[in-house]
Amino acid sequence: xxxxxxxxxxxxxxxxxxxxxxxxxxxxxxxxxxxxxxxxxxxxxxxxxxxxxxxxxxxxxxxxxxxxxxxxxxxxxxxxxxxxxxxxxxxxxxxxxxxxxxxxxxxxxxxxxxxxxxxxxxxxxxxxxxxxxxxxxxxxxxxxxxxxxxxxxxxxxxxxxxxxxxxxxxxxxxxxxxxxxxxxxxxxxxxxxxxxxxxxxxxxxxxxxxxxxxxxxxxxxxxxxxxxxxxxxxxxxxxxxxxxxxxxxxxxxxxxxxxxxxxxxxxxxxxxxxxxxxxxxxxxxxxxxxxxxx
Ligand SMILES: [Zn+2]
Numbered sequence: 001x002x003x004x005x006x007x008x009x010x011x012x013x014x015x016x017x018x019x020x021x022x023x024x025x026x027x028x029x030x031x032x033x034x035x036x037x038x039x040x041x042x043x044x045x046x047x048x049x050x051x052x053x054x055x056x057x058x059x060x061x062x063x064x065x066x067x068x069x070x071x072x073x074x075x076x077x078x079x080x081x082x083x084x085x086x087x088x089x090x091x092x093x094x095x096x097x098x099x100x101x102x103x104x105x106x107x108x109x110x111x112x113x114x115x116x117x118x119x120x121x122x123x124x125x126x127x128x129x130x131x132x133x134x135x136x137x138x139x140x141x142x143x144x145x146x147x148x149x150x151x152x153x154x155x156x157x158x159x160x161x162x163x164x165x166x167x168x169x170x171x172x173x174x175x176x177x178x179x180x181x182x183x184x185x186x187x188x189x190x191x192x193x194x195x196x197x198x199x200x201x202x203x204x205x206x207x208x209x210x211x212x213x214x215x216x217x218x219x220x221x222x223x224x225x226x227x228x229x230x231x232x233x234x235x236x237x238x239x240x241x242x243x244x245x246x247x248x249x250x251x252x253x254x255x256x257x258x259x260x261x262x263x264x265x266x267x268x269x270x271x272x273x274x275x276x277x278x279x280x281x282x283x284x285x286x287x288x289x290x291x292x293x294x
Contacts, residue, residue: 067257068111069266074183075273077206082237086268087260089114090207091244092143092185095122095129103244103253104136110257113269114138115207116244117185120145120168127172134178139270141183141207142166149190158195162204181272183207205272211238213249221252229259 069087074080082088089107091114094100100116107114116133118140123130134140144150145165150158162184170180184204186195191206199206213228232238242249260267 067261067265067267069268071113071269071271073271073273074205076200077208079273080207080239080270082239082268084236085265086237087232087265088239088268088270089242090117090185090209090239091115091242091249092117093119093122093147094244095126095133096245097126097129099247099250100126100129100133100244102250104133104138106250106253106257107138108136109254110261110267112257112267114267115141115181115183115270117141117143117183117207118169118172119143119147120165121147123169123172127175130169130172131176131178134173135176137269139181139183139272140169140173140178141181141185141205142169143185144187147187149188150186150195151190151192155194155198159198162195162199166204182274183270183272185209203274207239207270209239209241211235211240213240213242215242215246215249215252219248221248221255224248225252225256225259228256229263232260232265233263 072080080088089112091100091103094103094116095118103114116138118130118133120142130140142162142165144161145168146161148161150161153161166180166184173180182204184199185207189209196206211228211231213224215224217224228240232240242253244250257267
């Protein structure tokens with residue numbers, strides 16, 4: 001059994017390092033220190049003292065203590081198979097000055113890589129910031145041009161909107177010689193079988209969400225962090241949706257990542273197996289040429 005062999009090796013690594021098998025549970029008493037010296041308490045994340053579950057949580061011993069996880073090369077959505085304790089961080093709707101740059105700083109502090117699904121309109125308006133994201137080693141995909149609910153458009157209009165978004169992000173990155181990755185996320189997660197099939201046939205990789213942080217709700221940063229951690233604990237792994245345009249997301253991210261580390265999760269970096277979309281004839285086969293300037 002692969003899984004059990006993996007678990008045994010993990011346990012051995014843990015034993016060798018000594019002390020990563022922390023007792024689960026008592027979150028109210030937890031405090032942790034990062035190498036950077038920042039000291040946080042979980043009270044900031046989990047108000048109250050009740051843990052999510054009373055059951056033992058063996059998955060709290062996911063890894064040997066490093067938040068930096070493996071790099072997963074992806075050719076299609078079905079390649080994204082996460083092991084217990086693995087988390088993919090995704091940030092939609094940017095780049096936005098004053099926000100995205102702070103997300104980058106926090107991710108860098110924790111040594112983890114995320115995937116940014118950028119809007120064509122935002123990347124076009126802030127090409128330097130888009131380039132900074134890619135230059136920092138994060139994966140950049142697209143999220144349409146103007147954040148339209150694609151189910152309100154005709155099939156062709158939807159495909160054009162997606163293509164326009166890809167082109168705009170590509171152009172923004174291209175200014176620094178960087179390539180857009182073929183990851184794509186549907187705005188509002190609003191999709192159709194037709195669009196999924198069309199994108200897949202065109203080489204785009206639809207990046208689904210398994211844990212929605214709901215950081216777009218007008219709630220406190222602590223509430224967003226607590227909800228996301230709770231869902232992660234329940235599922236054991238997941239692709240987490242955040243938005244790098246909200247102040248509460250900026251505020252919750254350091255404590256959230258510290259808590260991920262404390263609980264033994266690792267952050268997986270997604271990269272395309274076939275990098276870049278240039279030369280790929282995306283979703284426009286049989287369609288009229290894109291109109292208008294980007
Ligand atoms: Zn969005």
